[in-house]
Amino acid sequence: MPSASDSPRAAGEPVSRPERASDLNLDNAFWRFSLAVYASRGVAQECLALQETLNVDVNLLLFCAWMGAQRRALGPSQVEAAGATIAVWHSGVVRSLRGVRQQIKSLARDDFEPFRSQVKSLELKAEQIEQAILFSHAQAIETANTGTEPREMVAENITAYLDSVAGDRVSSAGSLSVACLVEAARRQIAA
Secondary structure, three states, X not given: XXXXXXXXXXXXOOOOOOOOHHHOOOOOHHHHHHHHHHOOOOHHHHHHHHHXXXXXXXXXXXXXXXXXXXXXXXXXXXXXXXXXXXXXXXXXXXXXXXXXXXXHHHOOOHHHHHHHHHHHHHHHHHHHHHHHHHHHHHOOOOOOOOOOOHHHHHHHHXXXXXXXXXXXXXXXXXOOOOHHHHHHHHHHHHO
């Protein structure tokens, strides 16, 4: 599968967005990267802590790590644009499904568990679609080659995202870490 840097488009030429969900590439390099990284020890716990504490979008966090692994540095405006690309989907679909799943769980009824599992499956599918939107968006991001190694770029991109979404709250949330995420992303670079 070609990477974002293999795009044949001319500089500055817009990339058309998929008009239908069926036009999205659901099984893309970013999705596979995310599955591998998220399954790594400690990553899910870090990501969920950031989601709960700082209202971080885990898919954007993973996107920043993946872009860094691709040697593509993201500045604040690029992180903001990526967030804007998925904002409606994320708030209207992903968060809504998450809220429904959490509400069903809070009812503590074993007979509701099959339905909660179905909602959880839909939530995961919605996140895969969100990642496909981000993957498509990545094709249009112009990045400069800073000469920074991908291992450092992963950390820099994640920091850029956390700064944009949480600002001063990142430093006040001292117990939060992205060490497992950064290390798992770095292992994917080597793989």
